[in-house]
Amino acid sequence: MKTIVVLGGGYAGLRAARQIASAKTHQRIILINKNTYHYEATQLHQVAAGTLEPSDITFDIKSVAPKGVEVIIDEVQRIDRDQHQVLLSQQEPVSYDYLVNALGFESETFGIEGAQENSLPLVDINTAVAARQHLEQTLARYQTSKDEQDLSIVVCGAGFTSIEYLGELVYRMPKLAKQYKFPLEKVKISCIEAADSILPMFERGLADWATNYLRKKGVEFHTSTPITSIRPGQVVSNDQVFSGHTVIWTTGVRGSEVISASGYPAKRNRVVVQEDLTVEGHPEEFLIGDVSAVPDPQSGRLYPTTAQISIAQANCAAANIAARLAGQPSQKFTFKSVGTVCSLGPFSGVAQIEIMGQMKLKGLAVGVVKQFTNYRTVLELADCKAMLASR
Numbered sequence: 001m002k003t004i005v006v007l008g009g010g011y012a013g014l015r016a017a018r019q020i021a022s023a024k025t026h027q028r029i030i031l032i033n034k035n036t037y038h039y040e041a042t043q044l045h046q047v048a049a050g051t052l053e054p055s056d057i058t059f060d061i062k063s064v065a066p067k068g069v070e071v072i073i074d075e076v077q078r079i080d081r082d083q084h085q086v087l088l089s090q091q092e093p094v095s096y097d098y099l100v101n102a103l104g105f106e107s108e109t110f111g112i113e114g115a116q117e118n119s120l121p122l123v124d125i126n127t128a129v130a131a132r133q134h135l136e137q138t139l140a141r142y143q144t145s146k147d148e149q150d151l152s153i154v155v156c157g158a159g160f161t162s163i164e165y166l167g168e169l170v171y172r173m174p175k176l177a178k179q180y181k182f183p184l185e186k187v188k189i190s191c192i193e194a195a196d197s198i199l200p201m202f203e204r205g206l207a208d209w210a211t212n213y214l215r216k217k218g219v220e221f222h223t224s225t226p227i228t229s230i231r232p233g234q235v236v237s238n239d240q241v242f243s244g245h246t247v248i249w250t251t252g253v254r255g256s257e258v259i260s261a262s263g264y265p266a267k268r269n270r271v272v273v274q275e276d277l278t279v280e281g282h283p284e285e286f287l288i289g290d291v292s293a294v295p296d297p298q299s300g301r302l303y304p305t306t307a308q309i310s311i312a313q314a315n316c317a318a319a320n321i322a323a324r325l326a327g328q329p330s331q332k333f334t335f336k337s338v339g340t341v342c343s344l345g346p347f348s349g350v351a352q353i354e355i356m357g358q359m360k361l362k363g364l365a366v367g368v369v370k371q372f373t374n375y376r377t378v379l380e381l382a383d384c385k386a387m388l389a390s391r
């Protein structure tokens, strides 16, 4: 019997464990995750803005892990790739015959001075909760401080996560103003972006629509404005300074630190994998999700890091492990996007859907599509009953 170890209980890891288990190859399958729960990373911005609670997007991992999968709760420190062992924080090393590394993403500061110390990233449940607590405490403080900086929020970056966060924030702000008794008209929300436009993954018309929607709700956009440093309460771009007592950092992600600690050849902790999703020279190692980098054969550029691609990679890696065990050839990873949906609060958004040609959507309909994709993604990870029972 071989041991297949899956690292990380996010989209890629949980889906891979499910697919490997359902192939019924009768091997030992171990899933290692640092938290006792799986969280829906695609909804972290909602927890950070306070439109959802952490319990709305977390599931007890032991309950939702597929039958026949042993779950170890511990933090991976490093992989000894020569000895085929995973080294953990608390427990004994775990040996493997096949490894599926799906350890996901961390915040990327691009080496910008002060970014780590003076801003709030959104990369997991703890950081999303910390961002929400900071926001609410700072807004509430205005009642006694009367300091307008307490009502000023600076969001760094104008990609997917930033825009989805802004959408939730402007939706919730009137309720927060009532709850914490601050004047809504004094709230200042700025979005700072190095590129010359927002949402680069959307066609220009939809990105402009999203910009106008958020502008009307009070967001000031500063594009072509590269951030050069962050000081406490100040985002600096060369000689411009944007002040605010809440600074949110959503400029980009990198792969898990375990990648560099384990000596993988990588850029920003993402490893370029082979066509079958293994690592060159290590046919027993599969890298999937945000720790991997896969060139798109059409554009030659790397695919973006998304849950959609993570799940497709998990299917491919699981099929390739089953093929390998059966002495059959591996398949190449291929990906066809079904589209991209960016919410602007619970009831609006923009979407490019790629089913039967391209469809562009904006406004209320997108809120419904987004809800549907969230539910669909959840159901792709574990069975419906287990997900509901873990609530």
Ligand SMILES: Cc1cc2nc3c(=O)[nH]c(=O)nc-3n(C[C@H](O)[C@H](O)[C@H](O)COP(=O)(O)OP(=O)(O)OC[C@H]3O[C@@H](n4cnc5c(N)ncnc54)[C@H](O)[C@@H]3O)c2cc1C
Pocket: 007, 008, 009, 010, 011, 012, 013, 032, 033, 034, 035, 037, 038, 039, 041, 042, 043, 044, 045, 074, 075, 076, 077, 102, 103, 104, 105, 122, 123, 160, 161, 164, 256, 258, 288, 289, 290, 291, 305, 306, 307, 308, 309, 310, 341
């Ligand atoms: C706010 C936001 C909105 C997004 N919206 C979308 C969207 O609409 N559509 C889309 O397709 N993508 C979206 N994304 C991107 C998507 O969330 C990621 O691409 C996806 O989560 C990657 O999946 P993954 O399984 O590789 O990693 P993750 O989801 O990061 O999962 C990694 C897992 O590994 C665990 N882990 C990490 N380190 C360790 C360790 N050392 N030891 C043990 N366990 C560890 C983590 O706890 C986690 O459970 C969004 C991202 C954000 C932040």
